[in-house]
Amino acid sequence: MHPFSYRQASDEQSALSGVSGQPGAAYLAGGTTLIDLMKLDVQKPSQLIDITPLPWTKITELPGGGVSIGAMVRNSDLAHSEIIMTRYPVLSEALLSGASPQLRKMATTGGNLLQRTRCYYFRDITTPCNKREPGSGCSAMDGYNRIHAILGTSKHCIATHPSDMCVALTALDATIVTRGAKGERRIPINEFYFTPGDHPERENVLEPGELITAVELPAMPFTGRSHYRKVRDRASYAFALSSAAVALDIQGGVIKDARIAMGGVGTKPWRALDAEKALIGKTAGPDAYKAAAEAALHGAKTHKDNAFKVELAKRTVIRALTMAAQKTA
Amino acid sequence: MEHGAAATACPSDPALAPGSLAPDFRLSHPRNASLSLSDLRGQPVVLAFYPPGWDPSRGEQIAQYNKILTQLPNLHAELMDFSVDGDWYDLRFAREQMRLPFLANPSPQPEIAQLYGAEGREALFVIDADGVIQWSYRAPVGVPPKTEDLVEALRLIAPQPKEETAAPKAPRMALTRRDFIAATLAMAFALTLGAHAAQAEPEAARMGATPMAPAMGVSGGDTMPITLTVNDAAHDLQIDPRATVLDALRERIGMTGSKKGCDHGQCGACTVLVDGRRVLSCLSLAVAQQGKKITTIEGLAQGETLHPMQQAFLTNDGYQRGYCTPGQIMSAVGLLTEPVGPEDADVRENMSGNLCRCGAYPNIVAAIQDVRKANTNASV
Numbered sequence: 001m002h003p004f005s006y007r008q009a010s011d012e013q014s015a016l017s018g019v020s021g022q023p024g025a026a027y028l029a030g031g032t033t034l035i036d037l038m039k040l041d042v043q044k045p046s047q048l049i050d051i052t053p054l055p056w057t058k059i060t061e062l063p064g065g066g067v068s069i070g071a072m073v074r075n076s077d078l079a080h081s082e083i084i085m086t087r088y089p090v091l092s093e094a095l096l097s098g099a100s101p102q103l104r105k106m107a108t109t110g111g112n113l114l115q116r117t118r119c120y121y122f123r124d125i126t127t128p129c130n131k132r133e134p135g136s137g138c139s140a141m142d143g144y145n146r147i148h149a150i151l152g153t154s155k156h157c158i159a160t161h162p163s164d165m166c167v168a169l170t171a172l173d174a175t176i177v178t179r180g181a182k183g184e185r186r187i188p189i190n191e192f193y194f195t196p197g198d199h200p201e202r203e204n205v206l207e208p209g210e211l212i213t214a215v216e217l218p219a220m221p222f223t224g225r226s227h228y229r230k231v232r233d234r235a236s237y238a239f240a241l242s243s244a245a246v247a248l249d250i251q252g253g254v255i256k257d258a259r260i261a262m263g264g265v266g267t268k269p270w271r272a273l274d275a276e277k278a279l280i281g282k283t284a285g286p287d288a289y290k291a292a293a294e295a296a297l298h299g300a301k302t303h304k305d306n307a308f309k310v311e312l313a314k315r316t317v318i319r320a321l322t323m324a325a326q327k328t329a
Numbered sequence: 330m331e332h333g334a335a336a337t338a339c340p341s342d343p344a345l346a347p348g349s350l351a352p353d354f355r356l357s358h359p360r361n362a363s364l365s366l367s368d369l370r371g372q373p374v375v376l377a378f379y380p381p382g383w384d385p386s387r388g389e390q391i392a393q394y395n396k397i398l399t400q401l402p403n404l405h406a407e408l409m410d411f412s413v414d415g416d417w418y419d420l421r422f423a424r425e426q427m428r429l430p431f432l433a434n435p436s437p438q439p440e441i442a443q444l445y446g447a448e449g450r451e452a453l454f455v456i457d458a459d460g461v462i463q464w465s466y467r468a469p470v471g472v473p474p475k476t477e478d479l480v481e482a483l484r485l486i487a488p489q490p491k492e493e494t495a496a497p498k499a500p501r502m503a504l505t506r507r508d509f510i511a512a513t514l515a516m517a518f519a520l521t522l523g524a525h526a527a528q529a530e531p532e533a534a535r536m537g538a539t540p541m542a543p544a545m546g547v548s549g550g551d552t553m554p555i556t557l558t559v560n561d562a563a564h565d566l567q568i569d570p571r572a573t574v575l576d577a578l579r580e581r582i583g584m585t586g587s588k589k590g591c592d593h594g595q596c597g598a599c600t601v602l603v604d605g606r607r608v609l610s611c612l613s614l615a616v617a618q619q620g621k622k623i624t625t626i627e628g629l630a631q632g633e634t635l636h637p638m639q640q641a642f643l644t645n646d647g648y649q650r651g652y653c654t655p656g657q658i659m660s661a662v663g664l665l666t667e668p669v670g671p672e673d674a675d676v677r678e679n680m681s682g683n684l685c686r687c688g689a690y691p692n693i694v695a696a697i698q699d700v701r702k703a704n705t706n707a708s709v
C-alpha cells in the first residue's frame with residue numbers, strides 16, 4: 001500500500017475543502033472497496049478524507065411520499081429499515097443478497113454506488129486494463145471473460161458494474177444528490193453512470209471531489225410488489241452472474257406499469273426500458289414475462305466465456321417477474 | 330526421523346530424481362495461460378505440494394518462515410504478512426521483490442501434482458536456476474514438511490556470493506505478482522527467492538537491516554498518535570495510517586486472536602466487533618477507530634468463564650483446525666443482536682461471510698442455534 005495521510009472530516013465543508021485542489025485525495029467511507037483496492041495498489045490516494053463522521057445516516061420520508069437515504073447509511077441498516085422493507089422490498093432484498101453481513105455493516109450507500117468492477121484484470125496491476133490505465137489495452141477482451149458484461153460494452157472495456165443495490169435503485173428511478181464546488185446536483189441514476197465507450201476510466205458523472213450526500217427514492221405506489229433475484233456461483237456471498245430487480249403494477253391481471261433493471265450483465269446497472277414497454281398492457285403471466293426477457297437481452301454481445309449469460313439473464317428476468325407478481329402489492 | 334527416510338524414498342520415479350530436469354507444465358489459469366515452469370528459468374523455484382487441509386496461514390508460520398530465512402546466507406528477507414485471495418496464498422516480505430507465493434487449492438490443476446507423484450501427499454522439489462531438480466523429498470501421507478526440510482531445501486538454492494545471477498527469463502514482476510501466484514502450481518507453493526536483488530543493493534538499503542513498521546510492507550509515510558480501545562482497555566499507539574485494525578491488533582497490541590486469512594474482506598477470519606457491530610478488521614483502518622469500542626475474541630470471556638458462544642463452539646465441536654474459529658465466534662456474537670430468522674438456513678445465510686476450510690459448518694450452525702435458543706428461553 002502506498003503511503004497516505006489521513007484526516008477526518010468534521011462536516012461537509014471540511015470534506016469538500018479537504019479534496020479541492022488535491023488530485024491525490026479520496027474520500028473514505030466504509031472502505032470495503034477502497035482499502036481493498038489500495039492493498040492491491042490499484043488505487044493509490046495520497047490523502048484519505050474519512051467522511052464517516054458526516055451526519056448523513058438517516059432514512060427519512062419525503063413530503064411527496066418518497067424516501068431520502070443518507071449517503072452514510074450502512075447497507076445493513078438500509079436493508080433492515082422498516083420503510084424500505086415494506087415500500088421498496090426490492091432494495092432490501094438486493095442489499096441482503098450482496099456481500100456478507102460484516103461487509104454490509106461497513107458498506108455505505110454512497111460507497112456502494114461507487115464500488116469498482118470485480119474484473120480480475122482491473123484488480124491485477126500486472127495486466128493491461130484500460131479502466132485502470134487508459135490506453136493500455138483490455139486483458140479481458142481476449143482473456144477469461146466469464147464474469148464480464150454482455151450489454152453496454154465497448155471495444156475498450158467489458159467490465160460489469162458489480163453492485164446489487166444499484167440495480168434495485170435503477171429499477172426504482174432513484175436520484176443521487178451530490179454536493180460539490182458548484183453546489184448541489186440532483187442526478188437521476190440512469191444518467192449517473194457512463195458506459196465505457198472510449199473512456200472506461202470515466203465511470204460516472206461526478207466531478208473530482210464531488211460528494212454524494214443522499215439518494216432519493218420517488219414515491220411509487222406499486223413498488224411493494226417488487227423483487228430482486230440474483231444468480232451466482234454459490235448460494236451466498238458471491239457477486240451476481242446475473243440479477244434482476246423488478247416491480248410490477250398489476251391491476252385485474254393486466255400489467256399497468258413495470259420496472260426492470262439487470263445486474264451482472266451490463267457495464268452499468270442496466271435499466272431494461274424495452275422490456276418494461278413489452279409488459280405494459282399485457283396479461284401478467286409467462287408469455288408476457290418471456291417477451292420482456294427477450295426484449296431485455298436484445299442486442300446482447302457475448303465474448304468467449306460469457307455467452308451463457310444471455311439465457312441466464314433471460315431466465316433471471318422471468319423468474320424475478322414471476323416472483324414479484326406473486327406478491328401482494 | 331521420518332523425514333530423512335521420506336527424503337531418500339522420494340522420488341520413486343527416476344525422472345524426478347535429483348539431477349534430472351524438472352518436468353515442465355503449463356499453468357492453466359486463464360490469466361497466465363502462456364506461463365510454464367520453464368519460463369521461470371534463471372531463478373530457483375521450490376515446488377511444495379500439500380494435500381488440501383494443510384493451511385499455512387497460521388500466525389506461527391510467519392515466525393517459522395522467518396526462522397528459515399534467517400538461516401539463509403545473503404538473504405536479507407523478513408516475512409511480513411500472509412494473505413489469501415480465494416484459492417491461493419501470498420507471503421509478503423519486507424522487501425517488495427521478495428515474495429513467497431504458494432497455492433493451496435488442489436482443484437485447478439491436479440495434473441501437476443500427478444506429474445510430480447505428489448497427489449494427496451506433501452512433497453518438496455527444489456529446482457535450480459537451470460530447471461534441474463536439486464533436491465526433493467516426499468513425506469509420508471499426513472506428515473507436513475518441517476521447518477528443517479525447508480531450510481535444507483533453501484540452503485541448496487541460496488545465492489552463492491558471485492557478482493551476477495542470471496536474470497529470470499520471465500519479467501520479475503510477472504513472477505512475483507499475485508496473478509502468477511494465482512495461476513501457478515496447482516496444489517503447490519512455488520517459492521521464488523529474489524536472491525540477486527538482495528545482492529545487488531547496498532547493505533543499508535536492505536529492508537532486513539531496517540526495523541520495519543509491523544505488517545506495513547513498506548516504510549515511509551508519517552505515523553499518527555491514536556488511542557485504540559480494545560476490550561475496554563485503551564492502547565496508545567503511534568501508527569502508520571496504512572495499518573489496518575487487524576495489523577494493529579496482531580502486530581502492535583499483541584492480540585493475535587483475530588486471524589488474517591485473506592486480508593481482502595473475503596474470508597471473515599478477522600471479524601471483530603466495533604461498537605457491537607461485526608466488521609472486518611482487515612478492511613478497517615486503525616486510525617479511523619478512535620473513540621470506538623473494539624471487541625476481539627480475547628475480550629469475550631469473563632475471567633475463566635467462557636462466553637456462551639465460545640462454550641457452545643466447544644460443546645458442539647464447531648471447528649476442526651480452528652483458524653477461522655475466532656472470526657466465526659465474533660461473527661456469531663454479532664449475529665445475536667441482528668434481525669435473523671429462527672431457522673438453520675437463516676443462520677447459514679447470516680454466517681456466509683465466514684469461511685471454514687475444514688467444513689465445520691454443521692457444528693457451527695448447531696453451536697449458534699444452541700446459544701440463540703438459550704437466549705430465547707432465558708428472555709421468556
Ligand SMILES: Cc1cc2nc3c(=O)[nH]c(=O)nc-3n(C[C@H](O)[C@H](O)[C@H](O)COP(=O)(O)OP(=O)(O)OC[C@H]3O[C@@H](n4cnc5c(N)ncnc54)[C@H](O)[C@@H]3O)c2cc1C
Pocket residue numbers: 026027028029030031032033034035036051071072097098099100103106107108109110111112113114115162163164165210211212213237238239240593594595
Ligand atoms: C469480498 C467482497 C464481496 C462483495 N460482494 C458484493 C456483492 O455481492 N454485491 C455487491 O453489491 N457488493 C459487494 N461488495 C462490494 C461492497 O458492496 C462495496 O465495497 C461497498 O458497498 C462499498 O461501500 P464503502 O462504503 O465500503 O465504500 P468505500 O470503499 O469507502 O468507497 C468506495 C468509493 O466511493 C467513494 N465514496 C464513498 N462514499 C462517498 C461519498 N459519499 N461521496 C463521494 N465519494 C464517496 C470512495 O472515495 C471510494 O472511491 C463486496 C465487497 C467485498 C470486499
Ligand code: SF4
Pocket residue numbers: 117119120121122128129130131132137138139140141148156157158159200
Ligand atoms: S474489461 Fe475493463 S476493467 Fe476489465 S481489463 Fe478490460 S478494460 Fe480493464
Ligand code: FES
Pocket residue numbers: 588589590591592593594595596597598599600609610611612
Ligand atoms: S482476513 Fe479475510 S476477511 Fe479479513
